[in-house]
Amino acid sequence: MMVMFCAKCGRKEEVLIENLCERCFWENKEIKIPREIGITICPSCFSYLRGKRWVKGRDLETTVIEGCINEIIKLSKVQRDLKIADIKGKIEEYSNEFPIRVELRIELSFGEFSKILESRGIIHYQRCNRCIEASHGKYDAIVQIRGFDEEALSTVNSIIEEFKIMNGRPEISEIKKVANGMDVKFMSVNRARLFTKKISERVKVEIKESAKISGMRGGSIHYTTTISIRRSPIEIGRLICIGDGIFRILKTHGGRIIAENLESGEIKELDYKDIEKSLIIEESSMKEVLLKSFKEGKVELLDVKRGQCFEVPVNSVQKGLKVGEFGILIAFKDREYIIRKIL
């Protein structure tokens, strides 16, 4: 093995880098890596402050380590021919389950040679602007939920849980309960719309959206959006009984309900007050029948499910129903009605 001497300190070495021993080589390079850096994390949403901007984080530990690594890269300077090959961070100390100190190991490399430097990250906690605004009840949209029963409200509550914190950020700034409903304030209109959509997928509702100017913010006009969600009192296709008449709901439109009287075929416009007074005909009081024949004021029917035939007076059958057609028999208030099968 050839023995060489360091050009700077004269130490005897087997390997020299650029004619220097390893120690002199690294001492000779310009390496500025801060011994300590500080980062700021929001304790509520775990965002961290990067320059002047709050950057969304993931879980707290990951954000803390990523934040420290980004900060050390930003503040470090090494001579051009060197490379920062790797930075590892490990949480060294916690206070009330919040990391406060991170140990950082920075690996510098020059070709096949490398050197480890140590640094430390100090974590400061400060609430971000968004979390401060959310805690002050700031909102861009309010969703007003009305006419919901207990069951529908518990569905809403489970959806609220998904929206409280989304991607680590608060989306709801206030929840207020009112009779048969609630008001939910959202930090953004888009989230409020998404929330509304999720409710409408699980509860039949009517939705109205409006926006009004609420003032100036940051030099421009600021709008507040109100989304009103009302429970539809009636479903399309539903059968109801008002007085003596049996109606099928055909459509609802802007507070009006269009229904067909199944005996006369008359189309009638109802309002929600009529619906409140109506009786809903449940599926348990209906059965599928096949019209077999008309004779002597009677109609012979086949109960499709049970395979039995029976007769009813001809005036029980909806006009226009013919032999060979399927119908629905409704047993209601001691009467029987046979109507065309609901598709």
Ligand SMILES: [Zn+2]
């Ligand atoms: Zn040397």
Ligand SMILES: [Zn+2]
């Ligand atoms: Zn925050």
